[in-house]
Amino acid sequence: xxxxxxxxxxxxxxxxxxxxxxxxxxxxxxxxxxxxxxxxxxxxxxxxxxxxxxxxxxxxxxxxxxxxxxxxxxxxxxxxxxxxxxxxxxxxxxxxxxxxxxxxxxxxxxxxxxxxxxxxxx
Numbered sequence: 001x002x003x004x005x006x007x008x009x010x011x012x013x014x015x016x017x018x019x020x021x022x023x024x025x026x027x028x029x030x031x032x033x034x035x036x037x038x039x040x041x042x043x044x045x046x047x048x049x050x051x052x053x054x055x056x057x058x059x060x061x062x063x064x065x066x067x068x069x070x071x072x073x074x075x076x077x078x079x080x081x082x083x084x085x086x087x088x089x090x091x092x093x094x095x096x097x098x099x100x101x102x103x104x105x106x107x108x109x110x111x112x113x114x115x116x117x118x119x120x121x122x
Contacts, residue, residue, distance in 0.1 A: 005050040005120050006030040010040040010066070011082065012058045020053060023109055027117060037061025044075055051119055053103075056083035063089070067096045078119050082107065
């Protein structure tokens with residue numbers, strides 16, 4: 001029996017969360033969403049998702065702060081950053097070993113699906 005993999009989406013924009021949830025569920029994964037960094041950290045510590053898609057700029061703790069805290073705490077969740085300022089996001093997050101990719105806003109849903117499926121099958 002195949003275990004369904006779980007994806008965590010972290011974005012403060014409800015429209016983006018809903019769109020990504022729909023796309024990722026359509027690929028056969030379980031999806032959970034958070035709208036801020038603190039909720040994301042708490043969720044990961046409790047549920048350890050298989051993948052996290054996180055906006056670079058979110059309330060309470062930024063996306064890069066979330067990844068730093070999780071890595072320092074020993075959580076190894078493969079992470080994709082989404083950002084409208086992708087070059088800034090790359091420059092500030094390339095030092096983290098769990099960061100596996102970047103998606104620029106506005107994003108192409110086909111690219112999003114391909115990146116998620118690629119990481120989930122590694």
